[in-house]
Amino acid sequence: MIEMRVAGIALDAITRSPIVLLKDSTDRRALPIYIGQDQAKSIIGALENQTPPRPLTHDLFVNLLEAWGMTLDRIIIHSLQDNTFYAILTVRHGDVKKDIDARPSDAIALALRTRSPIWVMEEVIADASIPVDRDADEAERQAFRAFVDKIRPEDFIERGGFS
Numbered sequence: 001m002i003e004m005r006v007a008g009i010a011l012d013a014i015t016r017s018p019i020v021l022l023k024d025s026t027d028r029r030a031l032p033i034y035i036g037q038d039q040a041k042s043i044i045g046a047l048e049n050q051t052p053p054r055p056l057t058h059d060l061f062v063n064l065l066e067a068w069g070m071t072l073d074r075i076i077i078h079s080l081q082d083n084t085f086y087a088i089l090t091v092r093h094g095d096v097k098k099d100i101d102a103r104p105s106d107a108i109a110l111a112l113r114t115r116s117p118i119w120v121m122e123e124v125i126a127d128a129s130i131p132v133d134r135d136a137d138e139a140e141r142q143a144f145r146a147f148v149d150k151i152r153p154e155d156f157i158e159r160g161g162f163s
Helices: 037-047 059-066 106-116 122-128 132-152 153-160
Strands: 001-009 018-024 029-034 071-080 085-091 098-101 118-120
Touching: 001 132, 001 153, 018 037, 018 106, 029 059, 029 122, 037 059, 037 106, 059 085, 059 106, 059 122, 071 122, 085 106, 098 106, 106 118
Parallel strands: 071 118
Antiparallel strands: 001 018, 001 118, 018 029, 071 085, 085 098
16 A cells, blocks of 8 residues: 555546545655545645534534544545545544445545545556656666666675575
8 A cells, every 4th residue: 555645636627527636755656536526625625724614524524533532544545446436434443443435535535634644555556646757757767777787696696695
């Protein structure tokens, strides 16, 4: 699993649909997820630390968690099937931990409000992420190729302590 953070909300240039953009800690990979208008507003509100005059749905859910002494340990975006992302909320109450199915947009809105980590399975990143820094990716590939080109069989014997 790879921990991600919300980089922001964007609009698809053609459909004008909102997209939440998650980025990894190195800013090398981004995961765009199409979401609904209401979830986009909720995520933006959390990013901007806005407090509505009355609790909205995600605020209400956080209030319920707090009232019952539960914590949101993390969210996990665990799969992508037929262009639909799937997520779970990992909720803890004392020693009891439960995974609850959720839409990624709702899970992200809750994670932001509770300052819980956002995790994404590596296979989801491999299937749906986009490169952010192509130059850094290419530099890393070239450095690895240079390393491999310089390896000799004797290097394995010397480094491995075998004689």
